[in-house]
Amino acid sequence: MKKNQSHEEFIKGIWRDNPVFVQVLGMCPMLAVTNSAINAVAMGLATFFVLVGSSFLVSTFRHLIPKQVRISCFIIIIATFVTIADYTLLALVPAVHKELGAFIPLIVANCLILGRQEAFASRYPTKLAVMDATGMASGFLLALLSLGAVREILGDGALFGINLFGENFEPWVIMILPPGGFLTLGVILLFFNWFKFKKDEFLEDVAAAERSGN
């Protein structure tokens, strides 16, 4: 039972409660840095590190943090992790850091992260909180990657900088520009809602069939 629950906390972040496609959180980095797959992955990993790290700490110290100052404490913890991620990226991959620019410090303001601390990590045991954070962060990473990959393939004819279609491909430049982000995100959100609609319809049909069968 216990194992099932932590498994469930992990899976929900990837699909059912995907932070981007279902909860529509973290739109700012989502649209801004997904013009190439590598940027999307770097942003996703930085967010992953911050979210899992802060969820771990918040959940571990949840009984020590007085309720009145919890938001300030969460922000201090998150900001520390973001600064660590910022300097680490700057030292290890300066080129990627340059591309992401101001969006790394802005991870602090990503409502996905503060939201998980308030809604989950501060109320549940450490193990579950880490599972939840890992799931949500993986969902965020996958969402960024899918958007980044689509935009880079269509807008640049490449994936992770590797040319896919050869010389004659005419890049669809608008896909790397901001409108391309909105277009791609819109299409993906459309798919998720359509899927949910179909699923509900199917469940209703099944329920109706069962009722009439009886």
Place this chain on the structure above:
Amino acid sequence: MNAPKESSSPSSLRLVLTLAIAGLVSGVAIIGIYETTLPTITENKARELREAVFKVLPGVSQMQALVYRDGELVVVAAPDKDEPVIYGGYDEQGDFVGYAMPAAGPGFQDTIALLYGYKPGEKIVVGMEVLESRETPGLGDKIYKDAVFVGGFSSLSVEPEIFAVKKGTKSQPNEIDTITGATISSKAVVRIINETHAQWSAQFPAPGFEPQLKITEPADAEAEQ
């Protein structure tokens, strides 16, 4: 588990202490990561600069920073903050080759920072490298991705100044073809170089009287590592 449940509102002292401890731990962590990564970051920046200087001045293998003080160019080890710096490039034998000039100015979206190589003897630009730009991906970013445009700066006269002309109409040694679809960005690059050149041209010593290379370069030690 039990402390916060005893009273519904904890004392102010506890609130203050919690925040103070959180801030203290956070501060220590940030200083730690700053101190750990600083050497790598400084090294990366220095290496990037060296590579850019060697790229815009072909044939150069040694460099030193130069600043303009009291009416002449002087060699400095560590320039003051906010002081405009240029770099002198020297070949294997330590002979002067040209200047690497950092320049910056407004582009289409944000400041474009670049470095260009200049040979005062022939009065030509011999190379250009964009260091920082946020030009439109796919269009304006051709100012550093388009090999033909960048190559156009490998021998470009600055007399009387560089002119950006429509693609394929270059006929004079001081003209450069702009990029189709990135006219504003390519013109910005030309304007930045022209402005920087106008600022500095009066401050260069006569050709042949450039500052000598000081043999205090830690370059070789660094290269061997």
